[in-house]
Amino acid sequence: MQAQQLNVDTIANNLANVNTTGFKKARVSFSDLVAKDPARAASSQVDGDAGLISQGLRLGSGVGIANLSKLFDMGDLKKTDSPLDVTVQGDGFLEVLMPDGSSAYTRGGTLKVNKDGQLATLAGYALKPGITVPEDTQALVLQPDGRVQARAANQASATDIGKIDLVRFASPQGLLAEGDNLYRSSSASGEAISVRAGEDGAGSLAQGYLEGSNVKMVEEMVNLMVAQRTYEANVKIVQAADEILGLVNGLRR
Known part of the structure; x- marks a missing residue:
């Protein structure tokens, strides 16, 4: 029981x-x-x-x-057209800096600019490595290879301001869920392996899209009835x- x-x-x-x-x-x-x-x-x-x-x-x-x-099979992509929404189209994770200085990992790509001017998750955790967005930025571009570009109002083209790197794990099933869409590494998952976006199966970045949950409503309802x-x-x-x-x-x- x-x-x-x-x-x-x-x-x-x-x-x-x-x-x-x-x-x-x-x-x-x-x-x-x-x-x-x-x-x-x-x-x-x-x-x-x-x-x-x-x-x-x-x-x-x-x-x-x-x-x-x-x-960790991938959920459906949802088009949002928001410049601060990004999806990892592969096995990679975004790495974020926690308040205690440690690292956590996420697939939730809803980003914002935090109070320090850095790209961060919706909960306020800054991406690693840190990317500072200039105050006069009018447009932000996230390239598939992870390059982050900003364009000011008086600029004709965007300039690079940083790069989003991804991490992979030998066994992501061993990651420990922390809440806020965050995971921690464990002995079962192995240590985080830094990779470039678009390489080694980590996946490229897609700006203006979010990855939905991989939960299938009908499948889970059937499973729930059987379990009950x-x-x-x-x-x-x-x-x-x-x-x-x-x-x-x-x-x-």
């Missing part, structure tokens, strides 16, 4: 984030628990009973959580076992 409850909670969280930019759905994997030898258990309790049970029979003892992982029915079945099994034990106790009286 605990395993199925976690499954229901995970699916519910997926559905709640169906419209969250760059959200990656999670999946629960199950495994059976250690099998028990009923013949050995019977022989340790009452002599002679073990012979009534097949020596090759092993009974399962339930189900456990094998893994809770994120699925499984949970209900487990409840009924527990209730039936309780009723049988009640009858046995009544017979002993």
